[in-house]
Amino acid sequence: MPGADRSAAPAPADLALPVAGNKLLTADDGAVLRVADLPADTDWVPLGTLDGVPAWATEPAGAQDLPGRWRGWASLAAEVPEPLATLASRALAVVTWRRTHRWCGACRAELADVPGESARRCPGCDLYVPLRLSAAVLVAITRPGPAGRPDELLLVRHSYGPTGLWALVAGFVEGGETLEAAARREVGEEVGLALDGLTYFGSQPWALSGPGVLLTGFTATAADPGAEPVVDGRELAEARWFPLDGLPAELPPAYSISRWLIDATVTAARR
Ligand SMILES: [Zn+2]
Numbered sequence: 411m412p413g414a415d416r417s418a419a420p421a422p423a424d425l426a427l428p429v430a431g432n433k434l435l436t437a438d439d440g441a442v443l444r445v446a447d448l449p450a451d452t453d454w455v456p457l458g459t460l461d462g463v464p465a466w467a468t469e470p471a472g473a474q475d476l477p478g479r480w481r482g483w484a485s486l487a488a489e490v491p492e493p494l495a496t497l498a499s500r501a502l503a504v505v506t507w508r509r510t511h512r513w514c515g516a517c518r519a520e521l522a523d524v525p526g527e528s529a530r531r532c533p534g535c536d537l538y539v540p541l542r543l544s545a546a547v548l549v550a551i552t553r554p555g556p557a558g559r560p561d562e563l564l565l566v567r568h569s570y571g572p573t574g575l576w577a578l579v580a581g582f583v584e585g586g587e588t589l590e591a592a593a594r595r596e597v598g599e600e601v602g603l604a605l606d607g608l609t610y611f612g613s614q615p616w617a618l619s620g621p622g623v624l625l626t627g628f629t630a631t632a633a634d635p636g637a638e639p640v641v642d643g644r645e646l647a648e649a650r651w652f653p654l655d656g657l658p659a660e661l662p663p664a665y666s667i668s669r670w671l672i673d674a675t676v677t678a679a680r681r
Pocket of ligand 1: 514515516517518519532533534535536537
């Protein structure tokens with residue numbers, strides 16, 4: 411439960427999420443730290459609660475000297491239950507936002523925290539600066555397979571990043587654009603296909619492509635089942651239809667909404 415309540419001081423047993431750059435500190439065994447594990451003079455930022463337990467982030471001084479294990483969000487998300495992965499993504503988002511939003515972008519005065527909110531306000535010109543999210547869309551596109559064969563799912567390979575992975579078409583939402591319009595635009599731009607039956611699936615806070623990213627997933631069918639994907643060769647290296655009973659092994663990780671979408675598509679086809 412996200413929150414920004416500073417009215418109570420952190421208690422020793424509260425959850426503690428130290429952040430340095432894009433890394434988080436856990437105990438050596440991977441467990442989430444407690445406030446008592448950090449020095450008493452640590453400056454804590456409220457994150458909200460997890461199962462009723464308050465959680466706090468900090469950007470500690472002398473980070474490299476703290477006992478424990480610094481790790482990226484993906485490594486943590488692969489090991490811990492989803493609510494903890496979500497809390498870790500919030501810690502990264504809040505700490506990064508605070509570090510990169512210290513000064514007013516309009517008049518250069520130093521921003522002040524708004525009590526009880528993940529937001530700052532300028533004392534000079536009253537500019538309100540909330541923690542903003544970058545929304546992105548992912549689309550699992552299917553088409554009917556040949557007679558007697560299962561449906562086919564469109565998967566793509568990117569030219570950069572984890573290039574061995576077969577992923578879903580994805581992209582960031584533009585200002586002034588709906589999620590649905592972004593899904594149709596990205597699919598059109600990246601693989602040249604039109605969609606039918608675009609349906610919202612769910613969402614996931616995602617800290618891998620930068621803190622503060624909110625992934626939203628959709629399912630859809632290809633408007634023209636005979637159309638083949640055309641990739642631009644820049645962002646995408648390859649796009650291909652796979653039968654749902656013959657998906658490649660190199661799929662997105664189990665903790666990602668990409669994989670949840672793919673697995674749900676396979677399960678729905680079996681019913
Ligand atoms: Zn200002």
